[in-house]
Amino acid sequence: xxxxxxxxxxxxxxxxxxxxxxxxxxxxxxxxxxxxxxxxxxxxxxxxxxxxxxxxxxxxxxxxxxxxxxxxxxxxxxxxxxxxxxxxxxxxxxxxxxxxxxxxxxxxxxxxxxxxxxxxxxxxxxxxxxxxxxxxxxxxxxxxxxxxxxxxxxxxxxxxxxxxxxxxxxxxxxxxxxxxxxxxxxxxxxxxxxxxxxxxxxxxxxxxxxxxxxxxxxxxxxxxxxxxxxxxxxxxxxxxxxxxxxxxxxxxxxxxxxxxxxxxxxxxxxxxxxxxxxxxxxxxxxxxxxxxxxxxxxxxxxxxxxxxxxxxxxxxxxxxxxxxxxxxxxxxxxxxxxxxxxxxxxxxxxxxxxxxxxxxxxxxxxxxxxxxxxxxxxxxxxxxxxx
Numbered sequence: 001x002x003x004x005x006x007x008x009x010x011x012x013x014x015x016x017x018x019x020x021x022x023x024x025x026x027x028x029x030x031x032x033x034x035x036x037x038x039x040x041x042x043x044x045x046x047x048x049x050x051x052x053x054x055x056x057x058x059x060x061x062x063x064x065x066x067x068x069x070x071x072x073x074x075x076x077x078x079x080x081x082x083x084x085x086x087x088x089x090x091x092x093x094x095x096x097x098x099x100x101x102x103x104x105x106x107x108x109x110x111x112x113x114x115x116x117x118x119x120x121x122x123x124x125x126x127x128x129x130x131x132x133x134x135x136x137x138x139x140x141x142x143x144x145x146x147x148x149x150x151x152x153x154x155x156x157x158x159x160x161x162x163x164x165x166x167x168x169x170x171x172x173x174x175x176x177x178x179x180x181x182x183x184x185x186x187x188x189x190x191x192x193x194x195x196x197x198x199x200x201x202x203x204x205x206x207x208x209x210x211x212x213x214x215x216x217x218x219x220x221x222x223x224x225x226x227x228x229x230x231x232x233x234x235x236x237x238x239x240x241x242x243x244x245x246x247x248x249x250x251x252x253x254x255x256x257x258x259x260x261x262x263x264x265x266x267x268x269x270x271x272x273x274x275x276x277x278x279x280x281x282x283x284x285x286x287x288x289x290x291x292x293x294x295x296x297x298x299x300x301x302x303x304x305x306x307x308x309x310x311x312x313x314x315x316x317x318x319x320x321x322x323x324x325x326x327x328x329x330x331x332x333x334x335x336x337x338x339x340x341x342x343x344x345x346x347x348x349x350x351x352x353x354x355x356x357x358x359x360x361x362x363x364x365x366x367x368x369x370x371x372x373x374x375x376x377x378x379x380x381x382x383x384x385x386x387x
Contacts, residue, residue, distance in 0.1 A: 005150045011143025015101040018077070018139045019093030022064035028057040036062055037091025041076060044085055046173075048113050050074065051088045065092035066099060073100035073112065077137040082125035084116035098139055106149060110159035115147060118386040119246045126247075148386075158385055165378045172371040179364050180239060180312075183357055187309045190353050194343050195315040201345045207338035209307070212297040215272065215334060216289025217259045223249045229256035230285075234271025234292040237278040240308070242269070242285050251288055261289050266298040268308055272332040276320040279311055294337055305357055306350040310342060 010016060022028045029038070035056030043053045057065070068074065069090045075098040076083045086109055093099060102112070115121060128141045150158075192199045207213055221231055227250035230236070236243050251259075267282035273292035281304065282295065289295065298304055310316060323336040 005148040007146045007148055009143060010100070010145045010147050013102070013104060013106045013147070013149065014073075015099075015103060016139045016143045017066060017099050017101075019066040019095050019097040019099065020064060021094040022057065022061040025057075025094075028061035030056050030058045032056065032058070035059070036067075037089055039068070039074070039087075039089075039091045039093050039097070041096065044083075046170075048084075048086055048110070048117075049088045050085045053089070053091060057092060062092055065094065066097075067091075068093055068099050071102075071109065073102070073109075073116070074098070075100060075116065075137070075142065077142075081137050082116075082122050084113055086110075086113055098137065098142055100142070108152060108155035108159050110163065111155035112147070114159065114162045114382075115386055118382050120387045121145075122247055161381060162378070165374055165381065168374045169371065169378060172367055172374060175367045176239065176364060176371065179360050179367065183309070183360055184312060184314070186356055187313060187353060190349060191309075191343065191345055193315045194310045194313055195319055197341075197343055199345075201343040203341040203343055205338065206296065206340040206342050209302050209342055210296050210298050211264070212262065213294065213334060213338050214261060215294045216261060216291050218291045221249075221251050221255050221259060221288065224252040224255070225250065227252040227255070229253065229260075230287045231290060232269075232287045232293055233290040234274055234276075234278050237269055237271050237280040237293065240279060240281050242280045242282070242287060244287075256286065256288050259288055260286075261295055262297070263295050264297050266300060266302065266304050268296045268298065268304060268311065270294045270296065270311060270337070272320070272334075272337065274329055274331075276324060276330055276332060277311070277317040279308060281308060294332075294334065296337070303347070303350045303354065305354045307342065309353060309357070 033056075036059060037053040038055040038057045038061075039050060039053055040055070043050055067090070068087055070087050072087045074085045074087060074093065077096060077098045100112075102109070124145060125137055125141075128137060128145075191201070197203065216232070223231070229251050230242075230244045231249045231251055232242060232244075236245070236248060263282050265282070265284060269280040269282055269289075271278040271292055272294045296307075298307060319340065320332050321330070324330040324332050
């Protein structure tokens with residue numbers, strides 16, 4: 001944190017307002033291309049910008065919502081609260097968003113984005129958030145949040161530094177994704193579609209290939225800021241590994257021992273709630289699972305890397321979507337997972353595929369090293385400027 005910078009309450013320099021939703025919302029959703037963009041959390045990505053929406057609402061719905069314009073900031077105010085985005089489109093927002101308007105043009109938009117994205121700012125929001133199971137922020141809390149206001153030249157210089165490192169991060173992530181897609185393509189080349197099973201392989205119910213299939217805690221554990229055991233949900237499963245981030249909640253040993261799931265070194269973790277189909281290989285990490293993570297404890301004779309390959313296909317993602325509940329938050333029941341028909345090609349073919357994966361993984365390791373190095377630089381910049 002820079003002591004020489006001027007600090008002001010966000011509400012003194014920006015207009016802060018909460019979104020609203022016409023109800024019942026289903027009556028306002030339209031397929032008319034001239035409808036108003038209906039901006040939801042699902043329209044976001046790793047980008048700082050929101051550029052399109054999956055849905056539109058009728059123009060009369062604007063009267064019961066909050067209209068926003070390109071250049072406005074959106075801040076999520078519930079569930080995954082405190083995440084900022086910059087709009088490149090106009091539209092309407094529901095009450096899960098707050099809009100910040102820099103009408104006085106005090107900020108370089110990217111500078112404000114990086115500040116609001118920082119760990120120190122998230123901790124401020126976390127301390128202010130209220131609620132039971134679901135924490136949320138309100139507009140008054142955000143208005144009373146102090147923000148730094150260096151001069152515009154300084155803001156521009158800092159934002160450019162972050163943009164440069166972010167560009168490197170995105171480049172490395174694209175390299176990693178290309179390698180991941182190469183593995184997927186190789187799987188289909190050898191085995192075909194694992195759902196259609198056009199090569200007529202033998203099949204077995206996934207439940208019969210496992211010593212146990214279950215999920216994590218249905219509820220909210222007692223968090224402990226001094227705890228060392230991560231509480232993992234589906235968003236922590238990324239490209240085959242368990243990712244613990246600065247905002248991952250922790251629990252203490254007592255809570256971990258009480259609720260930890262029994263897993264083994266042949267376990268695959270799968271997200272079954274919210275974002276479906278994210279995967280990780282469990283390698284003995286001391287983590288506590290939430291209900292959005294399903295664990296599949298494969299039997300010792302089952303090739304874990306092959307089964308991971310099956311679950312990493314687009315076909316398996318379609319299977320999950322087709323078996324998900326039709327509620328606002330998608331959920332796949334354990335019954336469907338246990339009943340999934342797993343193809344069983346000859347073991348020599350499975351080994352051939354796994355050997356290919358191992359060769360690709362060598363390249364992925366090098367890409368990951370470069371990614372980690374860039375992330376460390378990005379984090380050091382965050383620490384330098386925002387504490």
